[in-house]
Amino acid sequence: MPMPLTELSAVVESLRTVLPGRVETDPDLLARYTTDRSGHRSSGGPLVAVHPHSIEDVQAVCRIACAARVPIVSRGAGTGLAGGAIAGPGEIVMSFRDMDQVLEVSEVNRLAVVQPGILNGQLNAVLAEHGLWWAPDPASKDISTVGGNVAMNAGGLLCAKYGVTREAVLALKVVLADGTLLSVGHRTVKGVTGYDLCALMIGSEGTLGIIVECTLKLQPLPAGDAVTIGAFFETLDDAVSAVTETTRRGHVPAIMELMDRRTLDFVRQFTGQDIAPGAGAYVLVQCDGASAADTAERIAAIAQSSGGTVEITTDPDESRRLVDFRRGAFPALEAMGTLLVEDIAVPRDQMGAAFAAIRRIEDKHGVVIPTTCHAGDGNLHPTFVFTGDDVPERVWDAAAEIFTTALQLGGTLTGEHGIGLLKRRWLGDELGDAQYDLQRRIKHVFDPDNILNPGKVFA
């Protein structure tokens, strides 16, 4: 039931009182909060956007919103790929871009305490001066915030070796819907006091609480030179053999990526260069740390014996060229139309089956689905390219079949992008009725009035 306009203006006035000069109501400015990098757009601009500078600011906003039952959408840099931080009519956007400070770096505790609005890349530039880094490495790291990475449990290229975001967070300060401030997790490496609400909060997409401070687990920067391998294969099957054999033999590269023929075709078309003529797949591997050279040589040998044409290098420029070839996939696809980037993950022995299913789904629905894959961990990004703003129905049909395939192969709807708005209708397929219901009841414990990012994750 929409709230009377007079009450909404009273809410805006209250917000102005507690955050003077940091309340946006200009519809032109508010329009940017109606979308993210998913391509999805809400039906209209939000009521208002606020820019807290402190935890107390966040609490004050929550108290006002809670009293008036007005929804709050927390937002970092708006780089999400599932519509999780999109705001619509009648909602308050809580933007964290002004809360971007590094509050502490401790070398001996191997942790940093940061405000949620700092960009991942900015943080890592600060940490590098201490010989440390924060491992979460989503492709968006230069433009996405730490708070957003935590709220989505972001993945990236390095997860097989360095874990997902959950493994890189020690503790959080969280403001609940009613303004209560909680400290969850521990400043220590170990800690088993009560339920692990820190882990529960990570990946909860702004629906359980608002993350206002992050205590991050850091790692020493890897020593020595990274070694990079680029390998072209005639067939996808050969490439899949190479990457699965690499894992099976116990090698742990930092990065292991795979691009299929469709993606190579887009890159060729975009760059106008006939790179690796005839090649049907590209594999990028990067090894770091003390065993980098030895591990890379063994992986290169596996790639070669799987039929790959292999380049191996420690030269920074040459290495960048091999990496950039992988990084060029997304821009090449984006240049050709609007994208819907899917995000299934499958057990690593099912990658070949997942690619084969995607080919069948292409044929059935008359679409092309270029697919890149974090081959170290089995996370595939089948990508749809179309014209116009709206996702065509046949694209959704094909996407739905991809989700079903992922579940049938023992995998998941979403490896790293989250549910947000885009995958709500398939959430129950993965969780089952009993778990879906249980998750909703957990949401209710944290947010009984359903004012934190309502309509996201759960339909």
Next chain:
Amino acid sequence: MPMPLTELSAVVESLRTVLPGRVETDPDLLARYTTDRSGHRSSGGPLVAVHPHSIEDVQAVCRIACAARVPIVSRGAGTGLAGGAIAGPGEIVMSFRDMDQVLEVSEVNRLAVVQPGILNGQLNAVLAEHGLWWAPDPASKDISTVGGNVAMNAGGLLCAKYGVTREAVLALKVVLADGTLLSVGHRTVKGVTGYDLCALMIGSEGTLGIIVECTLKLQPLPAGDAVTIGAFFETLDDAVSAVTETTRRGHVPAIMELMDRRTLDFVRQFTGQDIAPGAGAYVLVQCDGASAADTAERIAAIAQSSGGTVEITTDPDESRRLVDFRRGAFPALEAMGTLLVEDIAVPRDQMGAAFAAIRRIEDKHGVVIPTTCHAGDGNLHPTFVFTGDDVPERVWDAAAEIFTTALQLGGTLTGEHGIGLLKRRWLGDELGDAQYDLQRRIKHVFDPDNILNPGKVFA
């Protein structure tokens, strides 16, 4: 309100119907479930113990217990140190020792699926044949179950390098109080579908659900020889300097342990040997993997420049001697009386302050508190030795001050042993009222009738 005896016998009869031949009621046999390795003992034997062989068995027992509102205490090997698996009058013990099978080992998926009753050490013996291992390494690993390790989020010696149990579990099958079977987590490395109930279940001490199957994240066995360092220091401060400097400089040994003067004295007394006369602390370090030799040499140099008398070796026998000296601490203490092993964790730069506080608490309460420490991660085990079965009041008084100290230093009541029965009264001190209340409400969502391990964790 105790249940009438006739109803309790009806429950036992129902259990006999669904688990014929696997229902224990002999009071002498049931007595072993009244205690664990905490030294705590319940007021009397449980109603009955059941030995399920399958998930369906567990579900059948839960349905009976739920209908009659009879509590269930899940139990692995009974090696807990916080009383979490102790059962008392009117309770059903669900023993998992018959569900000890390895259901699957996948090298390419780097995972194993196991029943919860397998011992950690048994599992690792199987995995070693595949060149793999499961990293959680509690001191009890040869006698404790995987299910128990998961239920407690067990720590151990290797956590600074290899993480806690939570990081080594991909997915769980869990039976809820009413018999509902849930699959939580993912068979994939990444997966962000809905809330992370798998992480929530880990460390929940049998109070949210019953873990009936574990999909475990494995690692390749580290290559090459481990390098071991043993170092005696004149003072604890020197030893603490050496270990904190090791972490500060970015070294990541697999093991880094510290024993204080009190502990050395107990070992000297127990063995009758005047080992390292005058030494006031012992540090054990073990490095593994590709950088083992280089890292160990650097750490040995740090120990030496902090005043340590250092031995460094790759010889297996010599290495075992250095490790066994650390492992000898617990038997030496046990030989002298009944133990209460505490388990605080503090940020690594507060280890010196924690040891100093323990010395002050000793003086104040007239007790001795030998303390060992997982110095790689800041987890201290202040240990009380006394005569008789009951913990003397002055020991609890001293323990309470240690807990307060840990919280004041930014640490936690329990790094790895859990809350169980022993630390319930301090739980609220760490969580605060708001989080305590929230955690209780989460418990209620999973177990509305409070039949899963009631009285544990929450008073």
